Each structure stands twice: as C-alpha cells, then as structure tokens.
Amino acid sequence: METIKSYLEAMFASMPNTTEVRKAKSELLQMMEDKYNELIADGQSENAAVGTVISEFGNLDELADDLGLKEAVEEAKGKEVEAPRRHVILEEVQDFLSCRTKKALFLALGVLLCIISPTLPIMFDAGNLENVGAAMMFVVVALGVGSIVFSSFLDADWKFLEKELCRIDINTANYVKEKRKSFESVRALCITIGVVLCVICWVPCIVSPGNIGPIMLFVLVGIGVFLIVYANKISSGFDMLMRLNDVETISGNYIMPEQKPVKYKNKTAETIVAVYWPTVTCLYLIISFLTFQWHLTWIIWPIAGVAHRAVVINCREDEF
Amino acid sequence: MVEISSDVIRGYNDTMILSILMKAPSYGYEISKQIRSISDEKYVIKETTLYSAFTRMEKNGYIESFTADPDPEGKGKKRTYYRITEAGLAYYKEKCEEWDLTKEVVERFIDAGATQS
Numbered sequence: 001m002e003t004i005k006s007y008l009e010a011m012f013a014s015m016p017n018t019t020e021v022r023k024a025k026s027e028l029l030q031m032m033e034d035k036y037n038e039l040i041a042d043g044q045s046e047n048a049a050v051g052t053v054i055s056e057f058g059n060l061d062e063l064a065d066d067l068g069l070k071e072a073v074e075e076a077k078g079k080e081v082e083a084p085r086r087h088v089i090l091e092e093v094q095d096f097l098s099c100r101t102k103k104a105l106f107l108a109l110g111v112l113l114c115i116i117s118p119t120l121p122i123m124f125d126a127g128n129l130e131n132v133g134a135a136m137m138f139v140v141v142a143l144g145v146g147s148i149v150f151s152s153f154l155d156a157d158w159k160f161l162e163k164e165l166c167r168i169d170i171n172t173a174n175y176v177k178e179k180r181k182s183f184e185s186v187r188a189l190c191i192t193i194g195v196v197l198c199v200i201c202w203v204p205c206i207v208s209p210g211n212i213g214p215i216m217l218f219v220l221v222g223i224g225v226f227l228i229v230y231a232n233k234i235s236s237g238f239d240m241l242m243r244l245n246d247v248e249t250i251s252g253n254y255i256m257p258e259q260k261p262v263k264y265k266n267k268t269a270e271t272i273v274a275v276y277w278p279t280v281t282c283l284y285l286i287i288s289f290l291t292f293q294w295h296l297t298w299i300i301w302p303i304a305g306v307a308h309r310a311v312v313i314n315c316r317e318d319e320f
Numbered sequence: 321m322v323e324i325s326s327d328v329i330r331g332y333n334d335t336m337i338l339s340i341l342m343k344a345p346s347y348g349y350e351i352s353k354q355i356r357s358i359s360d361e362k363y364v365i366k367e368t369t370l371y372s373a374f375t376r377m378e379k380n381g382y383i384e385s386f387t388a389d390p391d392p393e394g395k396g397k398k399r400t401y402y403r404i405t406e407a408g409l410a411y412y413k414e415k416c417e418e419w420d421l422t423k424e425v426v427e428r429f430i431d432a433g434a435t436q437s
Contacts, residue, residue, distance in 0.1 A: 024371060027348060027400060031367045034349030058366025065372070 003050045004032050011060055013170055017245065024063060032057065085167040086160065093172050093241060096158050097179065104233035106151035108226045113144030115222035119215045166244045173245060180238035190231035197224030199298070269315035276311060280304040324363050332419065333365065333373050334382070338404055338412040341383060347390065347399035348374075374402060382408030 008029055015021045032053050039049035088096075117140040124133030160166070168176070201220040205213035264270040280300065288297040340346060340354050348370060355365050377383045383402045390396055404412075 027371055028367050031348040056364055056366055058368030063368045063372045
C-alpha cells in the first residue's frame with residue numbers, strides 16, 4: 001500500500017496545492033486502496049496487486065483537463081517565476097532543526113533560571129545572609145536573561161525562513177513530517193508533565209513546613225515551564241518548515257493537518273464548540289465566587305479539558 | 321487481442337456510470353467493479369477516467385455526491401457516494417438515443433465492409 005501512496009504522491013507532485021487537487025488525490029487513493037484490498041483478499045501477492053492497481057490507474061492529464069487544473073498548473077508555474085522561492089535543501093533543514101533544539105534549550109533554561117531565582121533569598125533567609133541571597137538572586141536572573149538573549153541570536157542565520165519565500169522538495173518535506181511525527185509523543189509527554197508540575201506546585205507548601213514548601217513551589221513551576229517551553233519551541237520549528245510550502249508551490253500535499261478547515265456536523269455543533277471555553281470560564285468564576293472554595297474549583301479545568309475532547313469529536317464531521 | 325480504444329469509448333463512460341447509478345447510488349471502486357463485470361471483463365475503466373467523469377458530471381448537475389459507509393453496520397470507512405439527478409436521467413436518455421443513431425450509422429459501413437471482402 002505504501003508503494004501505491006508514493007506512486008500517487010509522485011504523480012501529483014507537479015500539481016498545485018489546492019482543495020480540488022487534494023480532494024482528487026484522496027478520492028483516487030480510496031479507489032486504489034479498495035481495489036488493492038480486494039486483489040489481496042482474492043489471494044494475489046502484494047507485488048502483483050500493486051502492479052495491477054498502478055497499471056489501471058490511468059494518467060493525470062485527462063484529469064487535469066476536467067478539473068480545470070491545467071490552468072492552475074500553469075498559474076502556479078507562472079507564480080514561481082514571478083516570485084522565485086529559495087529552495088531549502090535537506091542538509092539546511094537538518095542544520096536548522098539541530099539549531100532549533102539548541103535554541104529551545106537555552107530559551108527554556110533562561111526562563112527556568114528566572115523563575116527559580118526567588119528561591120535564593122528564601123534559602124538564605126536566616127541570619128545576616130539576606131543580602132547574599134538577594135545578590136545571588138540577581139546573578140541568577142542575569143544568567144537567565146543572558147541565556148534568553150543568547151538563544152535569540154542562535155537562529156539569526158535562519159531568519160530568512162520567515163522573511164523570504166522558500167520551499168522544500170518532497171523528500172525534505174517527508175523527512176520533516178517523519179521527524180515531527182516522532183517528536184509528537186515526546187512533546188505530549190513534556191507538556192503533560194509540565195502542566196501536572198504547575199498544577200501540583202502548591203502541594204509541598206501544604207505537606208512540608210518552613211522554607212522547603214515555597215522553594216519547591218518555584219522549582220516545580222520552573223521545571224514545568226521549562227518542559228513546556230522546550231517542547232513547544234522545537235515543535236514550532238517543524239511547523240515553520242512545513243509552512244514553507246503553500247498553495248503556490250508545486251510540491252504536493254504537505255499542508256499541516258491543523259490547517260485543514262474543520263468541518264462540523266451542523267450549525268448547532270459549531271456554536272457549541274465555539275462557546276465551550278467561554279462557558280467553562282464563566283462557570284468557573286461563578287462557582288468559585290459563590291463558594292469561595294478556590295482551592296477546590298480548579299478541578300473544573302482538567303475535567304473541562306477532558307470533556308472538550310469528547311465534545312469536539314462528537315461535533316466534528318468524520319473525515320473521509 | 322483487440323482492446324477497446326479509450327478514444328472511442330470516452331463519450332460513453334458517462335452513460336455507463338449513469339446506468340449503474342440508476343439502479344442504486346454507489347461509490348468509486350464499486351462502480352468500476354460493476355463496469356468490469358457487466359462488460360464481461362472486456363472494459364476496465366481507469367481510476368482517473370472515473371474520477372474525472374464524476375467531477376464533470378457533478379459540475380453539470382447530472383449526479384450528486386454524499387458520504388456514507390458501505391458497511392451496513394457502520395463499521396467501515398466512509399466513501400463518497402454518487403446518486404443520479406433528474407437532469408442526469410434526462411441526459412442518460414439523450415445519450416442512449418445518440419448511441420442508437422451512432423451504432424446504426426457506423427454499422428452500415430461495418431456491414432458494407434464485411435460483404436465486400
């Protein structure tokens with residue numbers, strides 16, 4: 001089946017990235033998949049099935065005529081000439097990604113240092129050491145700010161990705177797509193741990209007496225934010241690369257999944273999703289103000305978060 | 321072995337698809353399978369031909385598309401189904417008459433050729 005997919009991808013490589021083309025591609029893939037599955041079910045070998053499917057596919061020229069794609073193809077080619085795009089090669093993309101990881105690390109580290117800096121005055125609270133604590137806090141803040149500034153210089157060479165029109169070829173796009181997919185689980189883990197740490201940061205304050213609680217609070221928040229910033233920075237690097245190709249480039253179907261317009265079952269479903277978070281916010285504030293149990297009402301958020309997923313899945317039109 | 325030339329049959333792909341859709345709404349692969357079996361495996365329609373016929377006829381209002389699950393229990397993957405419209409029915413009848421005429425005319429020459437040789 002993978003062979004068929006890449007065959008189709010290659011056939012469509014010269015087509016512009018429009019809705020019609022994407023629809024044509026997914027419909028054709030569905031037909032080929034149906035045929036392939038039936039041939040396999042009839043006892044054909046995988047290779048024979050792929051061969052039959054591809055030989056009976058036809059050619060895209062007749063399709064281009066009927067879909068009015070000939071003009072679209074010409075148009076896209078014309079645009080390419082008008083605004084030449086810088087072709088970013090695979091090696092550059094790899095360099096950019098490793099640079100992005102470094103940047104994410106220094107940025108997150110800087111934020112972490114700034115957040116945990118107040119723990120030093122707390123630690124040196126006793127006796128005459130107060131000044132030492134304050135001085136050390138400023139040193140740590142300075143280190144943190146330095147780290148953030150340094151991180152912003154790190155990708156100075158790559159600013160052209162945002163400023164100039166660029167494009168990446170199919171192989172590179174596939175590479176980025178794979179990398180992005182494999183990072184997705186790491187990112188989910190980092191964000192989950194990060195959020196959990198931020199949510200439970202007040203626990204040490206309750207269980208342990210004295211200075212330990214406040215210190216742990218800052219440390220937990222610091223680590224939580226570190227993980228969130230680090231993961232998001234790296235993943236936004238992938239998104240940046242994926243966005244280089246758009247409707248005007250001739251490079252097949254590499255639009256990011258999130259950019260696909262979301263379809264809802266009907267108007268009501270769309271409204272429900274739209275008012276969901278404002279409603280939850282209102283509920284949270286009303287309940288909290290009425291009961292004054294702020295230490296308990298935060299539980300609304302994780303529950304609402306889980307419920308949101310269920311609501312969205314039920315309101316969305318299934319993809320086909 | 322003689323094969324059907326795609327140039328000749330092109331004008332009648334729409335007719336075949338419409339005749340299948342007249343019986344029941346159907347989707348891409350199912351339609352291509354029916355064309356193959358009704359034609360006794362003598363004509364296999366290409367995927368691109370089929371899809372471009374769908375888009376063309378939908379644009380002309382001869383067919384309508386909707387999504388549905390081929391599995392009656394709703395466990396399968398959704399497919400884009402097509403159903404024939406009133407305009408499609410009228411177009412089908414028109415194409416049938418056209419074919420009768422075409423066949424009649426062409427056959428006269430075919431017969432003439434056969435008797436001569």
